Amino acid sequence: MTAFTKNMIVISFDCLAAIDYSLIETLPNFQRVFENGSFCKRVRTIYPSLTYPCHSTIVTGKYPKNHGVVNNTLIQPGSASPDWNWYRSAIEGTTLYDEAYKANLSNAALLWPVTAKAKSIQYNLPEIFANRPWQNQIVVSLLNGTASYQWELNKLYGYIRNGLSQPELDDFVLESTVHTILKKKPNLLLVHFTDLDTMRHDYGVHSQEAIDAIHRHDKRLGRILDALEESGQFSETTIIILGDHAALDENKAVNLNVHFSDQKLLTVNSKGKILDWKAYCKGCDGSAYIYLKDQENGAIKDKVEGILKNLMADPNNGIEKIITGKEAGKLGADPNCAFMIEAAYGFYFIEDHLGEFIKEVTEENRLSNPKFLRACHGYSPDKEDYQTFFLASGKGIQSRQEVPSMGLIDIGPTLAKLLGLDLGETDGQVIEQFLVSV
Structure with a gap:
């Protein structure tokens, strides 16, 4: 050549x-x-x-x-x-x-x-x-x-x-x-x-x-x-x-694993360590993958989908869109996820499984913890x-x-x-x- x-x-x-x-x-x-x-x-x-x-x-x-x-x-x-x-x-x-x-x-x-x-x-x-x-x-x-x-x-x-x-x-x-x-x-x-x-x-x-x-x-x-x-x-x-x-500006961090823990999809011990999990939110900042430990478990998949749809119904939860793993693959992302979720403007996803479900980004927590950001990426290229x-x-x-x-x-x-x-x-x-x- x-x-x-x-x-x-x-x-x-x-x-x-x-x-x-x-x-x-x-x-x-x-x-x-x-x-x-x-x-x-x-x-x-x-x-x-x-x-x-x-x-x-x-x-x-x-x-x-x-x-x-x-x-x-x-x-x-x-x-x-x-x-x-x-x-x-x-x-x-x-x-x-x-x-x-x-x-x-x-x-x-x-x-x-x-x-x-x-x-x-x-x-x-x-x-x-x-x-x-x-x-x-x-x-x-x-x-x-x-x-x-x-x-x-x-x-x-x-x-x-x-x-x-x-x-x-x-x-x-x-x-x-x-x-x-x-x-x-x-x-x-x-x-x-x-x-x-x-x-x-x-x-x-x-x-x-x-x-x-x-x-x-x-x-x-x-x-x-x-x-x-x-x-x-x-x-x-x-x-x-x-x-x-x-990058896009945001001021709210969504800790979806906190919600999964409340729904018994994560097993956590008294010290806060994850012992086992059925579903896990793997953050990509402006988006997130939802993985199932047992990808063939239809009941868990249905439960997770229901949780996500209920959360998306309230704009204050910051979920703009839910797609399946197959749909994620068509967009070039990981087809092995169960679902992929897109953050609404002003929101992003992190992986924490303890604390608050929605965390406001303040000057204080931003300076004390690198997970809290004023702007991030990971969003859909269609934004x-x-x-x-x-x-x-x-x-x-x-x-x-x-x-x-x-x-x-x-x-x-x-x-x-x-x-x-x-x-x-x-x-x-x-x-x-x-x-x-x-």
Whole structure:
């Protein structure tokens, strides 16, 4: 297959949305990319629109049900902090970086989701965190990525970080990206920045903190573009800038497992630990999966459906829509759930099985518990003003084209074609309008 480019950097600004276009088009370093680039400001995300499923879709061109990463976190009923889908093994089938490796193109990834223990990434700083009290963050990272590369980055730039806090984490990623461009010169570089996503979660979609994060991203982008120029690779590199999902403001957390516990669908001991369960609400923030422990138990399924319908009848309970697992599969989500529910505007779902069924998000509980958010995602891509964004420039890219609409599933096949790679059967298609004529 003919390649349009042999060098590509993919910059994911987590939670960059269509609504941000009017701001970013005015910023100096985004303008450097827009000048000769092409873009789509109405990119349809996936369901559920969460970071790990989205980034798996970006590198596979598939819906969650087909690449296997159907949620950020694993089903671990009762766990205060479920483990995430950190590992490359969670993705079924091939990825953009796997195919690049097969084609003898070098790879680097900086905090790109679902890449822990990825054998096809030569320079890998995976997004994985110490999730248990006895774990050490540096050790966990070293064991799951490229140890020598990470040690090098931490020695040079580790002082910048403040745990997982933003904007320090993205500032560390930026310096690591610049270093990687100048010293490693990978053919394919995947970079994930989360500053904007964090600020929207903590302060709201349109908050000043979110606006400030976009301005910081513009400065980060400028540093990356300067590094490409300094390395002599700028004219031979394809630059991809994208978001993965949007976000919506909310102020009410729905703890459906509290209701399931009251209905004897969860068995909890005197210390609040789940001993057994018949039905479980697995939160996806703006949506949620409802799983049955015994999928063949029709009586339990009927009972759960009745509970959900009764709750939905009252708008104050925050359930906008209920669909079956089969219907969820048709939308690209996990067909193995019994039901999938969508949150109404102003609501989102969490997994707590103790406390109040509906919890108001206040400044006090938001600061004391990271589960309480000012804005979140995970909602249906059909929600209004909920599109994300895509921008491409450089080698192999048409100049100044606006594609009216596309899907997140289309990114993988398009990037693969640019690199002369084949992802096999995908759910998306190549957006030819972005590509120069051969």
